[in-house]
Amino acid sequence: MNKNKKIKFIRWGLLALFLILITIQGFLHQIKGGGEAASIHALCPYGALEGLYSLIGSGTFIEKIYSGTMVLFVLTIIIALIFRRSFCGLICPFGALQEFFALLGKKIFKKSFKIPRKIDIYLRYLKYLVLLITIFYAWKTAGLWMSPYDPWAAYAHLSEGISSLIDENLVGFILLIVTIIGSILYDRFFCKYLCPMGAVYGLISKFSPYKIVKNQEKCVNCNLCTKNCPMNIDVANSNQITSAECINCQLCVLSCPKDGCLENRQVTKSLKPALTITMVIVLFFSGILISESLGIYNTLPAPIPANQTITADEIKGYMTLKEVANGLKVDIKELYEKLDIPENVPEKTRFKDVKNFIPEFSSDEAKDILGKD
Ligand code: SF4
């Protein structure tokens, strides 16, 4: 196996690792609850963008968004400024998921399909429209407005079961299926056409000095770079890649048979693919580690002190019934009576899990009942 092929496999290995880790995290969040395991929203830079207005306007985080989410957002913006959309090509787990389904599609169909260029050009603008709409409503509602329509959130809730997803996240679940089928056929389908965060990074990447340049005299016009580009950029017929669509996956550089023909260029310095990938990943994770050591990386809600009184609106799904009773300063028996919860439901049952004992139990209705007193 030649060196470039090895780097390709290492990159896929890293993407698989990030996807597995975040999948486990999503699963842990489901079983442990938001108080003990960070939610997918708290770990998604887009959540920070949705909460930015509230943070700037009132200095508060919207629900499920914490300082760590903002740190992730800032780090990905810094990466976009220095290395263009490298977060998309080298770290993002949802991008990785699409890429792995695309590999499966190529195995099945022996090729990757392309949406006709005339349609594709216009479809690429869709993500900017999605960005405008989602930001407008997120800032208007001061909440994670997009969550029910988010395929990534649906993916993170798969462990809850399909019927629960259909009940609570139907649109997101449908979009997840569309993304998976779309990626099997068209590679990075959601990234190309729908991802609002991809739109943000694409716009910011326009200010980056980083680019991929082609040394024309070394090119043998084999077209392998274009063929291997998941974003369908015509690398073979470009002198340099500065497109907002480029996710800096390095696949064109790594597929080129002529050493030095395609080069990563940071300002005037040439960077090898392995160094580029390493720098991006080190920048991202060292940023997290440094902010964690400074105490500014938090992805969990602060625990509610035992002596603090909470309102019904402040009840979280991950709280146990006992914690809810303590927080509201009511006797646990009184809480059970008010909510018609049978005695056989353990006090350590999480608020959101009461419906496992009483199917008709609704957290929102229960909060309304408790809020009336
Ligand atoms: S475009 Fe969106 S989903 Fe795709 S890799 Fe980038 S952030 Fe992830």
Ligand code: SF4
């Ligand atoms: S141009 Fe190269 S680095 Fe950019 S997306 Fe295409 S293959 Fe990846």
Ligand code: SF4
């Ligand atoms: S893969 Fe390299 S040699 Fe082949 S067309 Fe692209 S730039 Fe030229």
